[in-house]
Amino acid sequence: MSVVNPEPILELSNLCKTFRTKYNSVEALKGVSLSVNERDIFGIIGLSGAGKSTLVRTINMLERPDSGEVRVSGREITSLAETDLMRVRQKIGMIFQQFNLLKSITVYENIALPLRYLRKSKAEIERKVSDMLEIVGLTDKTGNYPSQLSGGQKQRVAIARALVTDPKILLSDEATSALDPQTTDSILSLLKELNSRFGLTIVLITHEVDVVKKICSKLAVLDKGEIAEQGTLWDVFANPTSGIAKKMLSRLFKLDDIHCALENLKIGKIVQGRGLLVHLLFKGEKANNAYIAYLVKNFDVCISIIYGNIEVIQTSPIGSLFIAMSGEEERVQAALGYLRSEGIGVGILREWHDKRREEIH
Amino acid sequence: MKQVTCFIGEYFPNVVEFQGDLLKALKETVLMVGIAGAISMFFGILIGVILVVTAEGGLYENKWISGVAGKLINVLRSIPFVILVAFMVPLTRLIAGTSIGLKGAIPPLVVGIVPFISRVIEQALCEVDKGVIEAARAMGISKPYIVVHILIREAMPGIIRAMVISCISLIGLSAMAGAVGGGGVGSFAIRYGYARYMVDITFVTVLILLLAVNLVQGIGNKIAKRMTH
Ligand SMILES: Nc1ncnc2c1ncn2[C@@H]1O[C@H](COP(=O)(O)OP(=O)(O)O)[C@@H](O)[C@H]1O
Ligand SMILES: [Mg+2]
Numbered sequence: 001m002s003v004v005n006p007e008p009i010l011e012l013s014n015l016c017k018t019f020r021t022k023y024n025s026v027e028a029l030k031g032v033s034l035s036v037n038e039r040d041i042f043g044i045i046g047l048s049g050a051g052k053s054t055l056v057r058t059i060n061m062l063e064r065p066d067s068g069e070v071r072v073s074g075r076e077i078t079s080l081a082e083t084d085l086m087r088v089r090q091k092i093g094m095i096f097q098q099f100n101l102l103k104s105i106t107v108y109e110n111i112a113l114p115l116r117y118l119r120k121s122k123a124e125i126e127r128k129v130s131d132m133l134e135i136v137g138l139t140d141k142t143g144n145y146p147s148q149l150s151g152g153q154k155q156r157v158a159i160a161r162a163l164v165t166d167p168k169i170l171l172s173d174e175a176t177s178a179l180d181p182q183t184t185d186s187i188l189s190l191l192k193e194l195n196s197r198f199g200l201t202i203v204l205i206t207h208e209v210d211v212v213k214k215i216c217s218k219l220a221v222l223d224k225g226e227i228a229e230q231g232t233l234w235d236v237f238a239n240p241t242s243g244i245a246k247k248m249l250s251r252l253f254k255l256d257d258i259h260c261a262l263e264n265l266k267i268g269k270i271v272q273g274r275g276l277l278v279h280l281l282f283k284g285e286k287a288n289n290a291y292i293a294y295l296v297k298n299f300d301v302c303i304s305i306i307y308g309n310i311e312v313i314q315t316s317p318i319g320s321l322f323i324a325m326s327g328e329e330e331r332v333q334a335a336l337g338y339l340r341s342e343g344i345g346v347g348i349l350r351e352w353h354d355k356r357r358e359e360i361h
Numbered sequence: 362m363k364q365v366t367c368f369i370g371e372y373f374p375n376v377v378e379f380q381g382d383l384l385k386a387l388k389e390t391v392l393m394v395g396i397a398g399a400i401s402m403f404f405g406i407l408i409g410v411i412l413v414v415t416a417e418g419g420l421y422e423n424k425w426i427s428g429v430a431g432k433l434i435n436v437l438r439s440i441p442f443v444i445l446v447a448f449m450v451p452l453t454r455l456i457a458g459t460s461i462g463l464k465g466a467i468p469p470l471v472v473g474i475v476p477f478i479s480r481v482i483e484q485a486l487c488e489v490d491k492g493v494i495e496a497a498r499a500m501g502i503s504k505p506y507i508v509v510h511i512l513i514r515e516a517m518p519g520i521i522r523a524m525v526i527s528c529i530s531l532i533g534l535s536a537m538a539g540a541v542g543g544g545g546v547g548s549f550a551i552r553y554g555y556a557r558y559m560v561d562i563t564f565v566t567v568l569i570l571l572l573a574v575n576l577v578q579g580i581g582n583k584i585a586k587r588m589t590h
Contacts, residue, residue: 060499089501100496103590104515114500117510145590158496165500 007074008035009169009201010042010059015068017054028054029065030225036218038168041195041202043216043233045209045248051225052205056171059203060092061085072169090114093162097174099154101146101161107133108142111160118165132160136190152183159190163200170194172204176211188215209248213237213313221245233313234283239345253320255279258307259349262322270304274352275326277306278336281345284316291339292323299335301327322349375559379549383562386539386549387569389463393535393545397470398528404471405478405527406520408434410508412479413486420494420504420512437476442534445473446541466535466543473534478527485519486512518588525581529574536570546570 017029028051036042046052057063058070061077070077077088101110111132115125133139136156146154155175162170172191176184192215194200206212212219212233220230221244228242240246250256262277282291287310292303308321325332339346370377408430414420415427440448446469450460457464489512497507513520539547546566554563 062495062498086501086503089499091501092499094496094499096492096496098490098492100490100492102493102511102515103490104517104588113497114502117500117502117506147590161496162500171499 007038008071009038009040009073010036010203011069011071011074012055012058013069013071015055015058015065015070017051017058017063017065028225029058029068031068032222032225032227033068034220034227034230036201036203038201039195039199040218041192041204041216043212043219044203044205044222045207045212045219046222047244048207050222052207052222053173055222056094056173056203056205059169059171060089060094090118090165091167092169092171093159093165093167094171094173095155095158095162095175097177099146099151099158099178101154101157103146105145106142107138107144107146107149107157110146110157111164113161114165128164129160132164135163135194136160150183151179152186155179155183155187156190159187159194163194168199169201169203172202174205174207177206177208184211185214191215209252212248213252213311221248234318237281237313237318252311253309255320258322262306262349265306270306270324272326275302275324276332276336276348276352277350278323278325279345279347279349280319280321280323280339281347282317282319282321283343283345284318286342286344287317287319291342291344295325295335295338299327299331299338301325301331301335373561373565375553375557375562376565379553379562382553383546383549383565386544386546390532390535390539390545390547393463393466393470393538393543394528394531397467397474397535398531400467401471401474401478401527401531402524404475405482405523406513408475408479409482409486410513412483413512414504414508418491420507434476434479437472438480442469442473442537443541445469446538446543461542461544463544466538466545470531470534470538474527474531477530478523481523481526482520485516485523488519489515518585521581521585521588525578525585528577528581532570532573532577 012035013033015029015032016027019026019028032051032055034042044052044055054063058065059072061070061080065078068078072088072092075088077085080088102113105113108129111129112125115128120128130139133142136159138153138156138160141149141153141157146157149157158175170191176187179187188211191202191204195202195215204211204216216233218231219233219236221228221236221242223242223244228244229236229240236245237249237252240249282289292305295301296303302325304324306322306324308319310317310319312318325335327335336346376383412427412430415423415430417424417427419427449469449472453460453465453468456468459465493511493515494507497511502511535543535545536547536550539545539549540551542548546569550563550566553559554566
């Protein structure tokens with residue numbers, strides 16, 4: 001599914017940043033490395049204070065890292081002088097949680113701002129701004145002031161302004177965090193459309209797992225200034241290794257609620273005191289295969305389906321299925337091995353051995 | 362019409378008698394406030410901008426400049442205006458060639474009001490959303506362009522309001538400058554109203570100042586309102 005090693009458009013290596021104030025110092029970034037390929041929608045998720053904003057601000061050098069390198073299209077930028085940096089920034093759009101539009105000027109003028117600064121001709125400004133208004137769907141708001149717009153519309157203006165100079169990269173720092181769920185969805189679909197239509201690379205900072213789930217193709221989990229894990233969305237969601245990623249996944253599938261419900265079921269009875277409670281995650285088309293029937297038939301194990309649901313990650317589904325499995329020890333292991341070899345996420349939640357009930361997880 | 366003239370003649374005899382002087386004093390006050398105002402606005406905005414951009418987290422963060430400018434303003438603001446006028450006499454002579462009359466009033470007025478204007482302008486500029494500046498920096502816009510086209514433009518309603526208060530303060534100061542030899546309605550009121558017990562002159566002067574202040578306030582509010590979206 002993934003392209004084989006395309007050139008990264010963005011490469012961060014070993015970024016460190018410590019904020020020193022009079023009273024204390026905060027290590028906001030502790031050696032962060034990641035690379036973003038062209039056309040990626042790269043999510044960076046983490047709790048508040050994890051260092052997400054600091055990280056994204058090093059990408060356009062709004063924040064100079066203490067050490068480490070930032071490469072944009074192969075060019076190292078941490079050592080650039082201010083004037084060269086300005087040129088780099090003109091090729092990287094950025095949007096924010098608070099929209100950051102100018103109150104004193106109209107929607108049109110807000111979008112035109114970067115072009116006016118670059119002294120583009122009047123005709124070009126007019127053409128570009130109306131193109132952008134069309135793309136973000138605000139042609140009827142040209143002459144309005146930001147105070148007359150809803151949050152979602154303001155963010156659309158901000159997106160238009162960020163992209164009017166045709167940057168190849170868009171940085172989004174919690175761009176949907178001030179919006180309600182419906183508006184969030186509409187902004188995310190706009191970003192997705194920009195990504196597929198214009199090949200825009202997007203680095204998306206968020207603390208919401210739902211946002212990541214909806215549009216990101218890759219994901220890095222940032223925890224206390226360090227990358228806890230990174231990979232494709234599936235890598236992280238199917239085999240979370242860090243505590244924080246596991247928590248995210250369980251939030252996505254509402255596993256806590258399900259665990260609670262499972263507590264009340266007498267599963268030990270279902271497997272007759274001997275067997276496993278297994279959580280399976282099926283990726284993409286695998287969700288359509290008849291694995292359960294196959295297992296029952298070919299491995300001679302007994303399976304009860306306890307609970308299942310499906311989340312759509314990007315466009316492909318991830319199925320989450322809780323089953324109780326019992327049978328001969330080797331057969332059960334063989335069945336699990338088979339599932340793993342098929343690339344299915346296998347999590348063993350509990351094991352019951354003969355007679356004695358033992359909690360593993 | 363005749364009745365009105367009669368009424369004025371009866372109750373404001375001195376005003377009628379010295380109406381030529383009054384008009385001249387008015388003209389002087391307008392000139393004093395206008396010229397000193399224009400010069401001080403320029404310096405006030407300049408220093409206000411310097412205060413904001415050199416402050417911590419500002420575009421040109423510079424502890425040294427911001428510290429010195431801040432202290433200097435505080436010192437100047439703590440000197441009572443009448444004392445400042447006296448204190449400045451040698452400097453005033455140097456700049457304006459004289460320390461009395463309209464010309465002599467302008468340097469102390471400027472020095473007296475600029476620290477105040479700088480502070481109110483600073484406040485207006487501080488109210489500009491930091492995020493907007495951040496967004497502009499992210500667009501790759503240069504700092505000078507940000508100051509002129511974004512910081513000052515976004516602060517414009519606040520700056521207008523700051524100008525209104527400053528102008529009103531300046532009218533007050535100009536009357537005081539007049540009292541110590543500067544001309545204008547202040548000196549007119551002192552010379553006739555106070556020194557010669559012509560109460561009607563004092564009364565009319567107060568009335569004129571009241572009207573002027575309200576006029577400035579009214580116009581300023583209207584402009585500021587039109588600029589706020
Ligand atoms: N300019 C700054 N001065 C001092 N500390 C800062 C500054 N910016 C961020 N920090 C600190 O760095 C840490 C990471 O902040 P931030 O990158 O904003 O996190 P996030 O965006 O993930 O919430 C926090 O502990 C924050 O208090
Ligand atoms: Mg943040």
